[in-house]
Amino acid sequence: MSGAGLAAPRLRLAFLGSPDFSVPTLRALHAAGHEIAAVYCQPPRPAGRGKHEARCPVHRLAEEELGLPVRAPARLRGNAGEHAFFAGLGLDAAVVVAYGLILPAPMLDAPRLGCFNIHASLLPRWRGAAPIHAALLAGDAETGVTIMRMDEGLDTGPILLQRAVPIGPRSRNPELHDVLAALGAEMALEALAADxxxxxQPAEGATTAPKLSKADGKLDWRQDAAFLDRKVRAFEPWPGTFFEHEGTAIRVLEAEPAPAPPPARAPAPPGTVLDGLPTVACGTGALRLLRLQRPGRAPMSAEEFLRGYALPPGTVLG
Incomplete structure (x- = not known):
C-alpha cells in the first residue's frame, strides 16, 4: 500500500540525512504536512577544483527550497549541547536516511516514538554505509528497503517494514539508487501513518557493507571478469573504477564480460590487452572496456579513447 494514500497524523519530526538518497524522503515528509522541527546533515566540506565549501544535497534542499532550519554538527558523540537541543525539540519521531553520523543514546531516546531509519537493503544483509554497492558487487538477485526502529548498534534495530526490489543482470548503481530512494520515501510515510x-532482525545472514574509498575502485585483473563487470556497475559514480597504465589512472565507466576466447588459444596473463576493442584478460574470462576517461578529459567511448591513447594488443595493464 502506498504511504501517500494513508491519512497520517501530523507529527513533529526531525529529519537526519545528507546525500541525494535522502532527498526524496525529506520532500515526501514535507509534502505530507509533517512539521519538520529541524534538519540535521553533514557540515559543508571543500569540493571541486577550487575546494570551495559545498553544502550537501539535503542542506541545499532544506534551506533553499523548503525553508527549514538546518543543523550540521561535525560530531554527536560527547556533544552534550547538541543532545540537549535535540531533546528540547519535543519530537514525536526522528527519521534518519543516510545521515553519516551514529546517533548516541540521548538522541535515540529523545523522540516520543523513537528514531526510524530508512536503509537500502534487506536487513540483516548489508548493514553499513554502502549497501547498494555491496548488493550489486556480490551479484545478489534482489535488494530492497528496510525501515527499522533504531538502537545503538549499526543497523541492528527491529524491523517495521521491508520491501524487495529485483536486481537485473545489467543493473547499475545510479538506477538502483533512484528506485530505492523513491521506495524509501513512500515507506517512510507508511510507517509513520500505520505504526x-x-x-x-534474524540472527543469521548478517553481512556488512563498509564505507568505500577511491582506492577501492582499482581493478585487479586477476579477479573473475564477471566480478569486475559487477564492480564497474556497482561503483558508478562513486568511488568509480580504474586501472593504471604507465603512471596514468584511467577510469572505466562501462564494461561487459567478453565472449570466451577460442579453446586452442593460449591463455594470456591477467591484465593483457587481447585486441583492439580493447578486451582485457582476467583471472577467469575477459572484460571488454566500453567507456573510458583519462584525468582531465571527457568520458569517451573505447573507440574514441583509443584514437588518442594507444593500448595495442599485448599491452599489460597495471
Missing part, C-alpha cells in the same frame, strides 16, 4: 508492529 506497524516491529520484529527483531
Amino acid at each position: 506497524p508492529p516491529s520484529s527483531p
Whole structure:
C-alpha cells in the first residue's frame, strides 16, 4: 500500500540525512504536512577544483527550497549541547536516511516514538554505509528497503517494514539508487501513518557493507571478469573504477564480460590487452572496456579513447 494514500497524523519530526538518497524522503515528509522541527546533515566540506565549501544535497534542499532550519554538527558523540537541543525539540519521531553520523543514546531516546531509519537493503544483509554497492558487487538477485526502529548498534534495530526490489543482470548503481530512494520515501510515510508492529532482525545472514574509498575502485585483473563487470556497475559514480597504465589512472565507466576466447588459444596473463576493442584478460574470462576517461578529459567511448591513447594488443595493464 502506498504511504501517500494513508491519512497520517501530523507529527513533529526531525529529519537526519545528507546525500541525494535522502532527498526524496525529506520532500515526501514535507509534502505530507509533517512539521519538520529541524534538519540535521553533514557540515559543508571543500569540493571541486577550487575546494570551495559545498553544502550537501539535503542542506541545499532544506534551506533553499523548503525553508527549514538546518543543523550540521561535525560530531554527536560527547556533544552534550547538541543532545540537549535535540531533546528540547519535543519530537514525536526522528527519521534518519543516510545521515553519516551514529546517533548516541540521548538522541535515540529523545523522540516520543523513537528514531526510524530508512536503509537500502534487506536487513540483516548489508548493514553499513554502502549497501547498494555491496548488493550489486556480490551479484545478489534482489535488494530492497528496510525501515527499522533504531538502537545503538549499526543497523541492528527491529524491523517495521521491508520491501524487495529485483536486481537485473545489467543493473547499475545510479538506477538502483533512484528506485530505492523513491521506495524509501513512500515507506517512510507508511510507517509513520500505520505504526506497524516491529520484529527483531534474524540472527543469521548478517553481512556488512563498509564505507568505500577511491582506492577501492582499482581493478585487479586477476579477479573473475564477471566480478569486475559487477564492480564497474556497482561503483558508478562513486568511488568509480580504474586501472593504471604507465603512471596514468584511467577510469572505466562501462564494461561487459567478453565472449570466451577460442579453446586452442593460449591463455594470456591477467591484465593483457587481447585486441583492439580493447578486451582485457582476467583471472577467469575477459572484460571488454566500453567507456573510458583519462584525468582531465571527457568520458569517451573505447573507440574514441583509443584514437588518442594507444593500448595495442599485448599491452599489460597495471
